[in-house]
Amino acid sequence: MSVADTNHVQMWPSNIAHHVTECIFRDVQEVVRTSRLNRNLTALIEHRELKHIRNLGQGAFSQVRLVNYKSRAFAMKHLRQDLLNRPSEFRQAASELAVEGHMLASLSHPNLIKLHGWAANGVASFAQGYHDSFFLLLDPLEETLEDRIETWKQIRQFGTVAQRQEMYTQQRRACEQIASVLSYLHDNGIIYRDLKPSNLGFCRKQIKLYDLGLSRELPYLDTRQPFQMSGRVGTQRYMAPEVACHEAYNVSADVYSWAMVCYEILTLERPYDRFSREMHDALVCRQGVRPEWPPMGREYWLLQTIITSAWNQIPHLRPCMANICHQLSQEHTRAYLQLRAGSKTIISADEFSYRKAPMRSISDSTDITVMSTESGLYSVF
Numbered sequence: 001m002s003v004a005d006t007n008h009v010q011m012w013p014s015n016i017a018h019h020v021t022e023c024i025f026r027d028v029q030e031v032v033r034t035s036r037l038n039r040n041l042t043a044l045i046e047h048r049e050l051k052h053i054r055n056l057g058q059g060a061f062s063q064v065r066l067v068n069y070k071s072r073a074f075a076m077k078h079l080r081q082d083l084l085n086r087p088s089e090f091r092q093a094a095s096e097l098a099v100e101g102h103m104l105a106s107l108s109h110p111n112l113i114k115l116h117g118w119a120a121n122g123v124a125s126f127a128q129g130y131h132d133s134f135f136l137l138l139d140p141l142e143e144t145l146e147d148r149i150e151t152w153k154q155i156r157q158f159g160t161v162a163q164r165q166e167m168y169t170q171q172r173r174a175c176e177q178i179a180s181v182l183s184y185l186h187d188n189g190i191i192y193r194d195l196k197p198s199n200l201g202f203c204r205k206q207i208k209l210y211d212l213g214l215s216r217e218l219p220y221l222d223t224r225q226p227f228q229m230s231g232r233v234g235t236q237r238y239m240a241p242e243v244a245c246h247e248a249y250n251v252s253a254d255v256y257s258w259a260m261v262c263y264e265i266l267t268l269e270r271p272y273d274r275f276s277r278e279m280h281d282a283l284v285c286r287q288g289v290r291p292e293w294p295p296m297g298r299e300y301w302l303l304q305t306i307i308t309s310a311w312n313q314i315p316h317l318r319p320c321m322a323n324i325c326h327q328l329s330q331e332h333t334r335a336y337l338q339l340r341a342g343s344k345t346i347i348s349a350d351e352f353s354y355r356k357a358p359m360r361s362i363s364d365s366t367d368i369t370v371m372s373t374e375s376g377l378y379s380v381f
């Protein structure tokens with residue numbers, strides 16, 4: 001069944017469709033004209049070449065469907081049909097989808113959703129008169145971070161030691177990969193503004209950031225300079241205090257959101273779970289209250305320290321994303337322990353702490369030396 005058969009509903013009469021398309025075109029041109037990003041070549045795809053498989057989900061403005069294109073599965077993102085009844089919202093959502101396409105076509109990072117192509121006529125496709133005439137073809141995600149957190153909760157409660165060890169490795173990797181993609185966006189002068197578990201998903205074991213609908217290219221490359229943008233952008237529990245208070249902000253607002261998301265990844269608890277909006281404004285935004293850390297293993301110590309510094313109330317005291325990546329990768333290298341046995345095996349400090357008991361018994365009998373890390377967290381025995 002082609003995509004057109006399942007969801008191709010006529011929108012306004014053609015004169016109105018042309019007018020709306022012209023407005024969308026002007027909005028997008030204005031953004032693209034001032035953009036510093038260089039767009040890569042993007043595959044142009046005819047609507048009729050897509051075969052509908054199933055719906056994957058929908059957000060406030062978009063619908064996402066799993067489609068088959070040239071024998072491969074992709075996620076097709078387009079506007080929701082009900083927006084046809086609200087032309088001004090349609091225009092805004094359409095411009096945002098096109099700008100998202102422009103950004104994705106210019107960026108490339110292993111932890112950013114990959115754009116594989118878009119509608120053959122670009123933004124002009126809207127003039128065809130359908131809500132889904134313009135679309136982006138993206139990597140399909142296997143699950144969102146929200147789903148994965150639910151799985152981790154089960155493992156924490158019922159999992160074996162090996163499963164919990166694997167879970168910790170995945171959690172740590174997720175924090176590092178999110179930091180890496182945010183650092184990449186900031187390097188390109190982009191603020192993401194909507195970091196939350198439902199905007200992160202997994203594809204072939206890699207975490208992927210998607211939905212750049214609220215991302216903005218900053219007008220200058222000095223991304224640490226505060227800039228007056230629309231306030232209250234994002235989801236409250238992950239939103240930096242300065243954004244919630246409608247103050248000027250910069251990329252350090254993403255650093256705060258990273259800290260909140262990583263807190264949730266590590267503790268499997270939602271930050272400020274029982275706070276009303278008023279409590280959040282009074283306690284978090286004005287008094288600087290932050291989530292409490294439950295008792296956690298030693299292996300979490302470094303991440304906890306970085307996260308705590310990243311949710312500082314004062315934006316310029318938060319480390320920048322590049323610095324966070326640097327700290328994480330340095331620790332990673334430092335914490336690698338070399339086991340000298342018949343065959344050389346390298347394991348990370350994290351794995352080591354979980355595997356300590358069996359290692360000891362091997363070391364007793366076979367004289368394995370565990371090198372200590374520079375940070376002195378593990379001693380030689």
Ligand SMILES: Nc1ncnc2c1ncn2[C@@H]1O[C@H](COP(=O)(O)OP(=O)(O)OP(=O)(O)O)[C@@H](O)[C@H]1O
Pocket residue numbers: 056057058059060061062063064075077113138139140141142144198210211213
């Ligand atoms: N590449 C993808 N693969 C699989 N599912 C996806 C993909 N992109 C989006 N989805 C699903 O579709 C839903 C809506 O997508 P998305 O968040 O991009 O839409 P939106 O309208 O921009 O969202 P919002 O409500 O946050 O503004 C997501 O919550 C997710 O469940």
